[in-house]
Amino acid sequence: MTIIASILALLQATAAPDAADPLAPAREGKLQCTLPDPVKKSCMALSRYVPDGDRRYLNITRSLMGKKPEMILEFKSPTVIEGNAACGIMARSEMDEAIIYVDGIEAPVEVRKPITDSLLAQVEGHLGKKACQRIRRDGDGLVQEVEIDGQPTPENTMRVSWVDPTEGYRLRMGLEPD
Template sequence: MLLTALALFALSPAPAPQEADPLAPAREGKLRCADPDPARKTCATITRFRMRDDGSFDATISGIADPGTTTVIVYDTWGRVEGSAVCITVRPADISGGRFFVDGKPATSSQSSELGERLANLIAPLAGKKRCFIDQEDDGAIISNVTLDGVVQIEQRRRVAWINAADGYALAGG
């Protein structure tokens, strides 16, 4: 009986390898920094993830809303982990409903309205598309590869880092 059980165990397929959790650093409280500059302690965007038990997440994303200025947008979105990919559905309403800051102060309602509408219109062609990122290590750096509805977006490939909130990083720009 024992030999039969051992023989069956030996013939059964090995369990599939577990995929690494792409948001493990977020579960440890770290923030995702896109295009990090460690010397200046800056990021192009900073994302804070809040994990849910079902594999989905909420995210708050901060970034420069208007290149060449100090206008910042902070907006909320949500998505889910799919294997080794972190995915969201592009929703212009997330952007238009964002909070805007000009020179470090909350934007006026007319500034917010104008900026939100302009940015939402820019991403409108992407509305409803699934945008995913898959990170991979490359010579000591983390490179984020982006897909849009499953199609690789080479131009959106970028370096990322996971940082602690206490590290003092800020948004680059202005």
């Protein structure tokens, strides 16, 4: 999976498959785990949704970007529920305001800015566009599908699950083994 696909999916990590209440698991305190490995209890990204009005949430996503030193990217993304989808406009401000933690300490701007600028360059063509995600059942799991400005983006399809924070899930690098 490319970094672009990861960023696009994570900028608006999605809802659950219940059209009437797509973020019900989040309101129950669960986190969305992108590319879950239930055996190793790890995720490529973990997203928490904070209610922010009627059918509106603030999605706070954390993703591991490096192991030595450990680098975690955290960004916040406004999300609006539209039918059975979680949607938002991909904005430059999400990366401009992102936080990068290096070994658990918030990195200063001179460390953060080159990294977020590089990520922005990779998604530049999608800024200002509406990203919507829907989750569907696939066998015994869930799959997230992404549309950008109404166009399907199959390269951004990936497995997701809802996990309880007490289950001990942690971040891992993309598709790499732990």
